[in-house]
Amino acid sequence: MRIFVVLLLLCSPAVFRVPAQPAPRRVAPAAAAAAAAVDVYAVVAEVDRIASRTILWPDFDPRRVPVEIYDGQTTLLFRHPDPPKEFVSLSSRRGVWAFPGRHETVTANAPAKLGGVWTATAMLDPASKLSLKERAALVVHEMFHVHQRERHPKWAGNELELFTYPFEDAELLALRRIESESLRRAERAADSKDAACRARLALATRRERFARLGTGASRYERALELNEGLARYVEALAAGARRSGLTANEYPAEELRTRGYATGHALALLLERFAPGWAARLEAGDPRSLDELLAAALDAAPSRSTCAASGSFATAARSRAKVETETLHARRETARRAFAAQAGWKIVVNADDAAPLWPQGFDPLNVRKLGASDVLHTRHLKLGNDAGAIESFHPHMLTTGAGAHPLFNGVRQLTLAGLAAEPSVREAGDKLTLEATGIKAEFRGARLERAGRTLTINLRAARK
Numbered sequence: 001m002r003i004f005v006v007l008l009l010l011c012s013p014a015v016f017r018v019p020a021q022p023a024p025r026r027v028a029p030a031a032a033a034a035a036a037a038v039d040v041y042a043v044v045a046e047v048d049r050i051a052s053r054t055i056l057w058p059d060f061d062p063r064r065v066p067v068e069i070y071d072g073q074t075t076l077l078f079r080h081p082d083p084p085k086e087f088v089s090l091s092s093r094r095g096v097w098a099f100p101g102r103h104e105t106v107t108a109n110a111p112a113k114l115g116g117v118w119t120a121t122a123m124l125d126p127a128s129k130l131s132l133k134e135r136a137a138l139v140v141h142e143m144f145h146v147h148q149r150e151r152h153p154k155w156a157g158n159e160l161e162l163f164t165y166p167f168e169d170a171e172l173l174a175l176r177r178i179e180s181e182s183l184r185r186a187e188r189a190a191d192s193k194d195a196a197c198r199a200r201l202a203l204a205t206r207r208e209r210f211a212r213l214g215t216g217a218s219r220y221e222r223a224l225e226l227n228e229g230l231a232r233y234v235e236a237l238a239a240g241a242r243r244s245g246l247t248a249n250e251y252p253a254e255e256l257r258t259r260g261y262a263t264g265h266a267l268a269l270l271l272e273r274f275a276p277g278w279a280a281r282l283e284a285g286d287p288r289s290l291d292e293l294l295a296a297a298l299d300a301a302p303s304r305s306t307c308a309a310s311g312s313f314a315t316a317a318r319s320r321a322k323v324e325t326e327t328l329h330a331r332r333e334t335a336r337r338a339f340a341a342q343a344g345w346k347i348v349v350n351a352d353d354a355a356p357l358w359p360q361g362f363d364p365l366n367v368r369k370l371g372a373s374d375v376l377h378t379r380h381l382k383l384g385n386d387a388g389a390i391e392s393f394h395p396h397m398l399t400t401g402a403g404a405h406p407l408f409n410g411v412r413q414l415t416l417a418g419l420a421a422e423p424s425v426r427e428a429g430d431k432l433t434l435e436a437t438g439i440k441a442e443f444r445g446a447r448l449e450r451a452g453r454t455l456t457i458n459l460r461a462a463r464k
Helices: 002-011 031-053 132-151 159-163 170-188 192-213 215-239 256-274 278-283 290-300 311-326 328-340
Strands: 067-070 074-078 088-090 096-100 110-114 117-123 345-350 358-362 367-369 374-377 381-385 388-392 397-401 411-419 424-428 431-436 439-444 446-451 454-459
Touching: 031 067, 031 074, 031 132, 067 132, 110 132, 117 132, 132 215, 159 215, 170 192, 170 256, 170 311, 192 215, 192 256, 192 290, 215 256, 215 290, 256 278, 256 290, 278 290, 311 328, 328 367, 328 374, 328 411, 345 431, 345 439, 381 397, 381 411, 431 454, 439 454
Parallel strands: 067 117, 345 454
Antiparallel strands: 067 074, 074 096, 088 096, 110 117, 345 411, 358 381, 367 374, 374 397, 381 388, 388 439, 397 411, 424 431, 431 439, 446 454
């Protein structure tokens, strides 16, 4: 079971979904669904307009990628070769299919298998202040992930590394900050010699950092840059933006994934400058990482000017990293206490030692490790075993691992805190169903206990 779950999550790092039950296919008037989805049509039209005018990546055309978008009311599906039967064909929109509400395959902005076909999925917030072009670029980002899954599956990183990454190492963090600042200055340098000098310094610092970091974690960072960094680069091209987003303050110690989006983007911009044809080589199967491609290009450059990091910046980076790592444990304890102190209703799910809950979906960009066994989830989580499953989009969720790894040896306890209203619970025979805003659970053979505003679901291992 453990091996199955790990392989499953590596194939689709953010989400695992159970196919929906089929329903009779029918054709319905578009009026009701279209009224809530007019903006979605505009977004897809903008995607097509951008794709018709700009080559974003070799052999990548967003107009050929199936896309599924939830606008807060309806899930609309475009360009899918064989829509699942629960989707309704819209009579006034050829090639567009609708599902009332949020389809279970749309849990984030992410690629998903829908009817066996890789499909870009997006959740568009009606209240978002993003422009039409920015929303379209976000959808292009997810479409590029579909292209990556189909053509470059090895670009996806092993998310297990995120939970064992040595965030407490102050020297690693200091080197990371020096590397990021050198990369930021290289990207922004107007003079090519200065840009090359700064880029070489960034790569030299990275080599020193990776030697200390270890193979697994460094491989994860490089895959993250290929996967998310390049998707961010393509998104920026679609939006007409050029900067990577790397800032002088870099990122908090544990925001490794957020950093990977920006460093991958920055490396891509430097490759544009120093390695013509780099994207075509990657698309053709060049196995090197972005930093390795840049290092080779800089080694071949006629000018080999070198420079060093500012002594004052390096000193400040080490001082800041030391304080940050020393207080990491205290910050985690503060977060734990804040979680426990939340007012409102609470749900606790306890799994039997012999049958832990297994991760069937989570958002790796919105997790925070609070200790050896505890992980705080702030966006999406789905756990299940033979007794049933619980899926939640509640922003306050804490899992406690059943083994050495906080997630991938199973979860023995899930706590959801700070619920504004009492969850709805139904018990029929041996089946227990619980629902609340953004939360749905269904288990068999479970025992429910109530104590004040806490609902505890105790699961029992299935009898052999």
